[in-house]
Amino acid sequence: MLIDEIFQKVIQDSDIESQKSNIASLFILLPEVPQNLPKWLEDFSAFNIAPKRNDIVNLINSLEQANPVQLRRVRGGLNALPVRIENDNPEAIPIQPQFLRGQFQQFRDRFFADAATANGRLEDDQLDLPPQNSVCECFGIGLKDLSVIDENKPTLTGHEAWPTIASALKVSSNGITFPVWNIVRKTDDFGQLMAQLRRAAILGNAPFRENIEQVLSWV
Numbered sequence: 001m002l003i004d005e006i007f008q009k010v011i012q013d014s015d016i017e018s019q020k021s022n023i024a025s026l027f028i029l030l031p032e033v034p035q036n037l038p039k040w041l042e043d044f045s046a047f048n049i050a051p052k053r054n055d056i057v058n059l060i061n062s063l064e065q066a067n068p069v070q071l072r073r074v075r076g077g078l079n080a081l082p083v084r085i086e087n088d089n090p091e092a093i094p095i096q097p098q099f100l101r102g103q104f105q106q107f108r109d110r111f112f113a114d115a116a117t118a119n120g121r122l123e124d125d126q127l128d129l130p131p132q133n134s135v136c137e138c139f140g141i142g143l144k145d146l147s148v149i150d151e152n153k154p155t156l157t158g159h160e161a162w163p164t165i166a167s168a169l170k171v172s173s174n175g176i177t178f179p180v181w182n183i184v185r186k187t188d189d190f191g192q193l194m195a196q197l198r199r200a201a202i203l204g205n206a207p208f209r210e211n212i213e214q215v216l217s218w219v
Contacts, residue, residue, distance in 0.1 A: 107137060108147045111164070118163035122196070127203045129167035138164055139178050143186060156183070158192025165193075166200045169211035177211055190219055 009018070114130040121128035143149045149156065161183050168178035187193050194216055201212040 106147070107134075110134065111138070111146070111148050112160065115160045115163045118166075119159050119196075122199055122203075125203060127166075127170075127200060129170060130164050132167065135164055135167045135178055139168070139180075139182065143183065149186060155186050155188040158187055158189040158194075158196055161187040162193055162196040162200065165215070166197060166208075166212070169215065170204060170208050171211075172207065180215060184215075184219060194219055 111130070111134070114134065118128055118130070137146060138148075143156075165180045165183055168180050171177055184193070197212050197216060201209045204212075
């Protein structure tokens with residue numbers, strides 16, 4: 001992609017010196033091109049060019065202006081692109097869950113979407129916790145029956161668990177909190193869980209902070 005970008009500059013730039021500079025910059029990227037080369041590269045048989053300051057500057061400028069590649073699901077497109085999900089492939093093009101679906105209808109999807117939102121808002125010093133009805137389902141039905149955990153994922157991380165626990169503890173001063181220990185016991189990193197709950201406590205009112213401190217003293 002960077003090679004194509006620099007080559008477009010060669011075509012569009014009418015200044016000979018700029019063209020020479022851009023052509024010289026290509027040598028930095030040529031060893032990294034794929035096996036199926038663009039046709040215009042056939043004109044370049046060999047290079048023996050020493051890099052200059054401008055060559056590096058051109059490359060850095062291209063990298064700064066480059067946009068990360070990310071997949072999105074688009075409805076109504078005429079030319080669909082077949083894809084395959086490879087969660088364990090570090091070189092795969094990423095796609096976020098919100099770009100796969102317009103809405104989350106399964107409880108498991110909503111649970112992890114709520115957790116991701118809560119973690120993002122917490123970074124901005126805001127509390128955006130899962131709704132109370134989700135908390136009721138979590139504790140009334142159970143994580144396993146809701147497919148939040150299973151054989152492949154028997155536990156939750158601290159970042160995944162704390163939003164529901166915090167929501168269960170965020171009640172009025174005379175309110176009764178939901179039981180939280182079924183989720184606490186399914187958390188695989190108590191240190192991470194406690195750290196996130198402490199950060200959330202700072203953003204809540206006095207009863208909320210007291211409820212969290214009580215839970216933390218028992219963990």
